[in-house]
Amino acid sequence: xxxxxxxxxxxxxxxxxxxxxxxxxxxxxxxxxxxxxxxxxxxxxxxxxxxxxxxxxxxxxxxxxxxxxxxxxxxxxxxxxxxxxxxxxxxxxxxxxxxxxxxxxxxxxxxxxxxxxxxxxxxxxxxxxxxxxxxxxxxxxxxxxxxxxxxxxxxxxxxxxxxxxxxxxxxxxxxxxxxxxxxxxxxxxxxxxxxxxxxxxxxxxxxxxxxxxxxxxxxxxxxxxxxxxxxxxxxxxxxxxxxxxxxxxxxxxxxxxxxxxxxxxxxxxxxxxxxxxxxxxxxxxxxxxxxxxxxxxxxxxxxxxxxxxxxxxxxxxxxxxxxxxxxxxxxxxxxxxxxxxxxxxxxxxxxxxxxxxxxxxxxxxxxxxxxxxx
Amino acid sequence: xxxxxxxxxxxxxxxxxxxxxxxxxxxxxxxxxxxxxxxxxxxxxxxxxxxxxxxxxxxxxxxxxxxxxxxxxxxxxxxxxxxxxxxxxxxxxxxxxxxxxxxxxxxxxxxxxxxxxxxxxxxxxxxxxxxxxxxxxxxxxxxxxxxxxxxxxxxxxxxxxxxxxxxxxxxxxxxxxxxxxxxxxxxxxxxxxxxxxxxxxxxxxxxxxxxxxxxxxxxxxxxxxxxxxxxxxxxxxxxxxxxxxxxxxxxxxxxxxxxxxxxxxxxxxxxxxxxxxxxxxxxxxxxxxxxxxxxxxxxxxxxxxxxxxxxxxxxxxxxxxxxxxxxxxxxxxxxxxxxxxxxxxxxxxxxxxxxxxxxxxxxxxxxxxxxxxx
Numbered sequence: 001x002x003x004x005x006x007x008x009x010x011x012x013x014x015x016x017x018x019x020x021x022x023x024x025x026x027x028x029x030x031x032x033x034x035x036x037x038x039x040x041x042x043x044x045x046x047x048x049x050x051x052x053x054x055x056x057x058x059x060x061x062x063x064x065x066x067x068x069x070x071x072x073x074x075x076x077x078x079x080x081x082x083x084x085x086x087x088x089x090x091x092x093x094x095x096x097x098x099x100x101x102x103x104x105x106x107x108x109x110x111x112x113x114x115x116x117x118x119x120x121x122x123x124x125x126x127x128x129x130x131x132x133x134x135x136x137x138x139x140x141x142x143x144x145x146x147x148x149x150x151x152x153x154x155x156x157x158x159x160x161x162x163x164x165x166x167x168x169x170x171x172x173x174x175x176x177x178x179x180x181x182x183x184x185x186x187x188x189x190x191x192x193x194x195x196x197x198x199x200x201x202x203x204x205x206x207x208x209x210x211x212x213x214x215x216x217x218x219x220x221x222x223x224x225x226x227x228x229x230x231x232x233x234x235x236x237x238x239x240x241x242x243x244x245x246x247x248x249x250x251x252x253x254x255x256x257x258x259x260x261x262x263x264x265x266x267x268x269x270x271x272x273x274x275x276x277x278x279x280x281x282x283x284x285x286x287x288x289x290x291x292x293x294x295x296x297x298x299x300x301x302x303x304x305x306x307x308x309x310x311x312x313x314x315x316x317x318x319x320x321x322x323x324x325x326x327x328x329x330x331x332x333x334x335x336x337x338x339x340x341x342x343x344x345x346x347x348x349x350x351x352x353x354x355x356x357x358x359x360x361x362x363x364x365x366x367x368x369x370x371x372x373x374x
Numbered sequence: 375x376x377x378x379x380x381x382x383x384x385x386x387x388x389x390x391x392x393x394x395x396x397x398x399x400x401x402x403x404x405x406x407x408x409x410x411x412x413x414x415x416x417x418x419x420x421x422x423x424x425x426x427x428x429x430x431x432x433x434x435x436x437x438x439x440x441x442x443x444x445x446x447x448x449x450x451x452x453x454x455x456x457x458x459x460x461x462x463x464x465x466x467x468x469x470x471x472x473x474x475x476x477x478x479x480x481x482x483x484x485x486x487x488x489x490x491x492x493x494x495x496x497x498x499x500x501x502x503x504x505x506x507x508x509x510x511x512x513x514x515x516x517x518x519x520x521x522x523x524x525x526x527x528x529x530x531x532x533x534x535x536x537x538x539x540x541x542x543x544x545x546x547x548x549x550x551x552x553x554x555x556x557x558x559x560x561x562x563x564x565x566x567x568x569x570x571x572x573x574x575x576x577x578x579x580x581x582x583x584x585x586x587x588x589x590x591x592x593x594x595x596x597x598x599x600x601x602x603x604x605x606x607x608x609x610x611x612x613x614x615x616x617x618x619x620x621x622x623x624x625x626x627x628x629x630x631x632x633x634x635x636x637x638x639x640x641x642x643x644x645x646x647x648x649x650x651x652x653x654x655x656x657x658x659x660x661x662x663x664x665x666x667x668x669x670x671x672x673x674x675x676x677x678x679x680x681x682x683x684x685x686x687x688x689x690x691x692x693x694x695x696x697x698x699x700x701x702x703x704x705x706x707x708x709x710x711x712x713x714x715x716x717x718x719x720x721x722x723x724x725x726x727x728x729x730x731x732x733x734x735x736x737x738x739x740x741x742x743x744x745x746x747x748x
Contacts, residue, residue, distance in 0.1 A: 057709070063538035064708050065732055066678060165443025165475070302446055302738045303417060309743050334441050338728065341713055353728065357445060357735040363678060364739025368685045368747075 045316075045366065045373040047359060048103050048325040051352075053094040055344050058352065063099060067359060068374065070100040071145070071325055074109035076132050084135035092139045103323035104143030104216070104283060109136065116150040117185060118196040126203045133204065137211035143323065144208075145255045145283050147218040148197050151185040151230045154221040159348040161297060169330040170348055172222050174294035182229040190231035197233065198246050205247035216282035217243065218255040223264045223293060237266050244280065253282040257327065258306055260285075263293040268306070269314045276318035284315075286362055287327035298328050298349070301361040309365045316371045326358025418745035424658070424691055425449040426734055426741065427479055427699035432467055439474030441727065445734045449699055451480035451519070451657070457499070459483075459506035464513035479699045480517040480590070480657055481510065490522055491560065492570040500574060504581045511585025517656050517698060518582070519590040519629055522571055524562050524604035527596050529553055533707070533723035536675060541707020541723035545596045545637075547670035553602050561603030568607055568616070575621045582625035588698075590629045590656035591617060597638050597669050609669070611640050618654045627656035632687045633680075633704070634659070639668030642682055643690045650694025658691065660684070660702045660737055674723075676706050677736050685740050692744040702737040705729025 048069040051058035062068070072091060079087050095102050109132035114122040136144065147153070157176040163169035208215045220227075223235035233239050244252050254275055261268050275281045288304025289296045301308065328349030335351050342352050366373045419425075427449040428442060434450075442450065450471055455463050464481070471478045483506055486499035510518055530550035536542040555561040582589050594601070597609035607613045614628055630649055632642035649655045662680030665672040677684055691700070704724055705711070711725040719725060 060538055060709055064540040064706075066537060066676070164446070165440045167444040300446065302735070302742065307746070309739075309746065330444070332441070332444050332731075333437070334444075334727065337714065338710055341710055353731055356728070356731050360732050360735035361739045364736040365743055367678060367736075368688075368740050368743030 045321050046103050046323040048323050053098040059098045069103045071106045072102045074105040076109045081131045088135050088139045102141050106145035108146050115200050130207045133207050133213050137213050143214040145216045149220045151183050163330050167330045167332050169298050171297045187229040193231045193233045201246040205252050208251045209249040214251050214282040216255040219260040221260045253280045255283045256281045257285040259287045259289045272314045273318050276315050276320035284324040285327035301358050329354030329358040422697050424700045449479045450476045454481040454483050457485050457506050458502035459509045461509040461512045464510050482519045489574050500577045507582050511587045517588045521592050525559050525602040527598045527601040531722045543674040543721045543723040547598050555603040564605040572620050579621040579623050579626045588625050588656040592629045593634045595634045624653050627654035629657040630655040631659035633661035633663045636663045636682050637672050643686050646690040658700045660700050661704050688740045688744040702733035
């Protein structure tokens with residue numbers, strides 16, 4: 001098992017600094033976020049969809065249903081560092097022309113597998129990462145939703161579970177997952193993952209603080225302590241507090257994924273209040289579910305066990321009004337026909353009509369509670 | 375990590391679902407043992423709370439019904455056969471919806487023009503209506519809806535556009551106010567039509583009461599002052615109030631339409647309270663509108679952008695313990711519906727299934743929010 005030694009760690013930090021990063025002790029003040037326009041908009045929750053400017057039919061649908069903010073993919077995979085700014089500027093211009101405001105990018109802007117697993121070559125990935133953060137800041141994209149699931153991203157044991165009326169949802173069963181055995185990465189300990197995330201945070205956060213780009217850490221999904229031999233650490237509020245304190249600062253924050261924090265067994269309302277007050281919630285994924293951490297089913301927003309209204313109210317009462325998007329939604333059966341028009345690769349959790357159910361349910365809840373949104 | 379749901383997989387799922395419309399019955403997949411949302415103290419909908427319902431043709435196929443179930447629709451209303459209805463016809467309609475997991479809550483009755491115009495032959499028509507009500511009562515249908523228009527002034531409707539070019543339904547009285555009476559309809563004043571409906575109600579309401587069926591009279595929509603030379607008894611709130619006094623019975627009620635209420639310049643919350651507190655709302659239409667000149671100039675708009683405070687209306691329905699159907703009717707014209715449709719929409723500027731996806735998710739959120747706010 002590969003473990004970075006102290007020298008490599010230092011090299012990483014030095015490389016980052018050489019690349020123009022701020023000193024690690026930087027305590028940047030909160031800066032006005034890039035990409036925000038009217039001040040009134042700053043006081044409203046920004047509802048987002050993930051239908052990018054490359055899908056003009058869906059852009060129009062988004063605008064017809066009243067959604068003007070978007071979460072973009074950053075598109076920097078495989079792009080030489082020298083072209084990051086140009087590439088992002090083009091993407092930004094595409095969205096501007098489509099009339100969509102980019103509220104942030106999801107997920108990592110560059111490749112991160114070596115960073116997450118602590119493999120040789122991670123310093124180059126980190127250099128890319130640092131350059132990407134600076135480029136995002138330069139074009140005015142204010143937030144990165146990232147995760148630290150090593151080797152395995154979000155994971156389900158069934159991505160085509162028959163659900164209400166014959167639509168397709170997803171389900172996770174730890175017992176089934178356990179039978180799937182180790183991945184090609186073998187066993188990776190929690191200690192190793194902690195070391196990896198520290199290395200990452202120390203290299204990247206100072207740059208993000210200086211650039212004013214919010215880093216929104218998405219929890220490990222599902223938040224089990226270990227999945228197929230790989231330890232998972234973004235799995236509890238306590239661990240989050242530890243991570244956020246590696247390089248504390250206003251940009252070092254959270255993607256508050258309602259269902260994953262629920263699965264952790266956390267009191268999501270208490271947590272929402274705490275982190276909204278501390279301005280740690282840079283982004284919200286709203287998704288619903290039934291079940292427990294080791295065995296759960298994703299549901300429509302309207303029939304799961306999370307009372308969205310209560311959480312949104314808590315967030316609003318504590319001054320939160322950031323970007324929010326419906327996360328996974330079931331795929332509706334009729335999507336086959338509509339999809340001919342959409343020209344969009346619907347994948348599990350990301351059907352167009354299911355996403356409409358999600359965004360409209362969220363709008364209805366916000367309107368019912370007089371919580372302003374745009 | 376993601377494996378796209380291929381069209382083939384979707385088709386397989388659809389095919390399997392056709393054979394066994396019940397989600398649970400589909401396939402041999404083990405069902406996760408999950409707590410019901412209700413057990414978690416959430417999802418406040420129940421047998422005594424309002425039910426979202428969509429108009430569904432009498433012979434909807436299994437796929438059409440599944441498309442409703444997926445978006446969370448469990449109740450429908452439909453159009454009836456020619457009068458007189460037979461008990462087995464109503465039972466078979468109810469059973470065909472039940473096979474798709476849908477409860478039929480209301481059937482529209484029609485085919486009694488002589489009754490409306492006070493012409494010879496009305497007694498035979500009324501007898502057929504009475505037979506139909508008895509048949510419905512024996513079959514267990516709770517509500518029958520009817521119209522009492524001399525003429526419906528759809529000539530004043532026109533398609534217009536709203537948010538990002540989405541279709542809106544406009545009404546302008548000027549387009550239709552000078553149209554002459556149609557020969558088969560004639561021109562009738564209110565005194566005459568009140569006489570005709572009184573004759574009708576005195577004959578049918580006692581039968582409805584005995585049969586345990588509630589009648590719901592749809593308002594005159596558009597509520598224009600004159601409709602091809604005829605006055606409109608159900609074109610004012612005063613008229614609605616008079617209607618329920620003709621025969622004092624819960625079987626003599628209205629379809630409360632909060633959109634039409636606003637078209638007449640009235641406050642839908644107050645009107646809801648008036649009829650709800652008297653238990654005379656027997657069916658409900660939930661839609662929004664932007665009014666330029668009451669009765670004469672208005673635009674039917676998206677639920678989230680009109681002059682009605684839709685949540686206030688929903689809360690009043692819940693406060694009045696209204697337990698029957700809510701129809702989020704008249705979806706707006708989204709491009710996807712217009713591009714897929716082979717026929718013009720029912721209303722100029724109107725939409726179809728995807729528009730209903732929009733409406734249903736939004737209204738369900740409001741319904742749940744209203745129920746827990748009590």
